[in-house]
Amino acid sequence: MKAWHFVATGEPLRPVELPDPVAGPGQVVVDVHAAGLCHTDISFMNGEVPGMPSHVPIVLGHEIAGAVAELGAGVTGFAVGDRVGIAPVLHDGPGVGRDGGYAERALAQVDELVPVPVGVDYAQAAAATDAGATAYHAVSAIGEVTSGSRVGVIGLGGLGQIGARVAVLLGGEVHVTDVRSDLEATADLLGAASFTTDADRFAGLGLDVVFDFAGIDTTRLALSAARPGGRVVQIGAGRPEATLSIVDLVVRRLELRGTLGATKEDLVAVYALLASGALDPVISTVGFDAIPDGLERLRRGEAEGRTVAVR
Template sequence: MKAWQLTAVGEPLRLIERDDPRPGPGQVVIDVRAAGICHSDVGFADGTLTPMLPGLPMILGHEVAGVVADIGPDVTTVHPGDRVVIAGPEDFAPGWAVDGGFADKCLARADGLLTVPDNVGFAQAATATDAGQTAYGAVMGAGELRKGQRVGIVGLGGLGMTGARIAVIEGAEVYAADPKPGTWAPAKDRGVLEVVDDVQKLGAYNLDLIVDFAGFGTTTAGAINAVRPGGLVVQVGLGVLEATISTAALVVKPATLRGSRGGRPGDTDAVLRHMATGALEIQTNTIGFDDIPHAIERLATGDVIGRFVAVPD
């Protein structure tokens, strides 16, 4: 099989060829039909998030959808030909804990697979596993969103745009902050009521919950300043690894600051169900397998709207 492998920090991905993976007990091999590209992949390549990987070299790609090609001993829950996404478990997560989906084939654990509804395409299904699951987990899990709440979304990239739409679907009044005007119309098309260019301006809307999908330090501090007294700020984005916040604002309001890394497999199921009904479509830009390194470079510049998804040429 062919695969794009990260060999060293600061180096471009290297195209390699190796033998196809063979499934062991409880494992399956997936023919990759779509692999989403995440800003985390930028962090793995530039050194920001590389310490989170078990080591290098490694095949990245943690948003994976495809077809079961082969099954290992004792696997009875899936069969060759099944349409699936990889949703876990954490200790065998592709592109994080083990080699991932920037490849023709990918090894997975059978107990970490979810069936893709027939009317959901592979590109959408792949994004459900991270952009969808992480956004759902932040808004509905860590954010504990309730119908009728007023919610702010900071950053309208692949995660933030998805989180905004999920909040709308779940009955919230949604406002957003993003400095890129190109994101404003797509956000409003997805039900966001107003978009501002600075998180501080969200303070005008008396928000119960603000979810920061950007994480550039100033956004975290701004969200704490902008949320209503007694409100909740959920931190998801890792644009920088440290932030300076006003402890006075946190205490005097008081406000709650909570981190959210990702969701649970049940969250991915919820996202797939929303996709199957047509209520949720994650904004994607499909590319070819050979374009994966260039897409990571594009993501690093910050000028991408939506989610890059690589599909077989």
């Protein structure tokens, strides 16, 4: 099968021919129809995440959707041809601990599979496995947004757009800030109550919970925008370190929570929102041959919404 290999830090992905994976007991082989491109992959390629991926060379790509091609011994509940997403819930998951979705086929544990409902296309299904489920988990489980919550969102990229929309759907009053003024129309479409590029204006809103989807030294801003006793949820890690006010944290009794990933149940919930049409994230698609170019556009900040490779 055709695949893209990550071979060393700082090196571009290399096109390779690899043997097709074979399903062992409790495993399935998935024909990859879509694979999401993620900033995490760029961090891996830059050597910014110690110990991850677990080895090289490896096929990156942890946001995967496709059709079941082969069942291993003991697998029940799925049949060849079923449309599935692979939930990245295991520490040795695809693109991290074993070959991932930047290939024509990928191996999955049956426990990682989530059926893709009618009305959800492969690109949406792939983006939902990590970006969608991570944003949903952050807003619903970690941020605990409920009806009437006053919510702040920093960074209206692909993840932030999903998070903002989920917060609206949960009944939150959502206020958004981003450095790009052209994203105001996007914020309106998502149902946000306000949008600003003015950090000082955002800092004075006194919000119940603030989600930092940027992580580009924006944690301090998130803390300043929360009300006394409020909560900040850190999702973005655009830079490995940030400067924040300990005085702000202590005197105003703020809570700072970090979060990474999600559960299969979160992915099921996101698929339901996609199928209903309530959630319709912006997705840019590229061909599988253009995965390196797509990652470079993502690195330069030129991607709109989430980027997904389709075949």
